[in-house]
Amino acid sequence: MTAPSGTELHDPACRRCERLAHFLDEVRRKHPTYFCAPVPSFGPMSAALMVVGLAPGMHGANASGRPFTGDWCSDLLYGTLHAFGFSSAPRSLSRDDDLQLINCRLTNAVRCLPPQNKPTPAEVRQCGTFLLREIEQLRPRVIVALGRVAHDAVLTNLQQLAPGLRRSEWVFAHGAVHRIPSAPILIDSYHPSRYNTQTGRLTPELFSDIFRQVREHVV
Numbered sequence: 001m002t003a004p005s006g007t008e009l010h011d012p013a014c015r016r017c018e019r020l021a022h023f024l025d026e027v028r029r030k031h032p033t034y035f036c037a038p039v040p041s042f043g044p045m046s047a048a049l050m051v052v053g054l055a056p057g058m059h060g061a062n063a064s065g066r067p068f069t070g071d072w073c074s075d076l077l078y079g080t081l082h083a084f085g086f087s088s089a090p091r092s093l094s095r096d097d098d099l100q101l102i103n104c105r106l107t108n109a110v111r112c113l114p115p116q117n118k119p120t121p122a123e124v125r126q127c128g129t130f131l132l133r134e135i136e137q138l139r140p141r142v143i144v145a146l147g148r149v150a151h152d153a154v155l156t157n158l159q160q161l162a163p164g165l166r167r168s169e170w171v172f173a174h175g176a177v178h179r180i181p182s183a184p185i186l187i188d189s190y191h192p193s194r195y196n197t198q199t200g201r202l203t204p205e206l207f208s209d210i211f212r213q214v215r216e217h218v219v
């Protein structure tokens with residue numbers, strides 16, 4: 001694995017994670033109409049809110065090419081963003097629709113589809129270079145981490161911006177608001193995955209509570 005060079009925010013042809021690149025080659029053969037490439041972040045670079053997910057889903061972002069578009073989590077996430085004024089529409093239909101995010105940017109800890117939705121720690125570190133650049137250039141006021149992997153990826157990268165940050169002091173918990181000195185406010189949420197929503201771990205009300213907290217900091 002090699003670190004991306006320069007200041008690029010995205011590399012549409014990135015193959016730095018060999019396992020993921022080969023997996024995408026395989027999936028592309030099976031689903032030739034799917035996007036099957038690193039999925040770029042979505043939303044304005046002036047956004048005060050950054051939402052960080054885990055990775056593209058097989059038939060969601062990996063198929064559509066837009067984060068959280070086309071799979072189970074899509075309607076809950078975009079519907080909630082719309083309800084709190086961060087999206088121009090409640091449903092994201094494709095990367096070519098006219099939906100716009102408002103003061104919000106969506107990204108993932110890992111930009112390529114991982115087998116079984118499980119990136120390795122090395123892949124999260126590797127793609128973290130892009131995440132760090134997004135955070136450095138965006139300078140968001142608030143980051144919402146969807147799930148523990150996203151939380152850990154954000155903290156790892158915030159260490160670059162806030163020297164002395166000790167990850168063990170900031171533990172993932174749904175609804176936790178981490179006020180880390182010299183860093184954006186980090187708010188944790190369970191990921192709006194099929195498992196979490198079908199088991200009732202994350203309900204629409206609980207998810208709305210997260211964005212109610214976001215609104216206290218992003219006006």
Ligand code: SF4
Pocket residue numbers: 014015016017018020021038110111112123126127
């Ligand atoms: S996951 Fe990120 S670093 Fe790895 S190949 Fe994809 S875009 Fe590159």
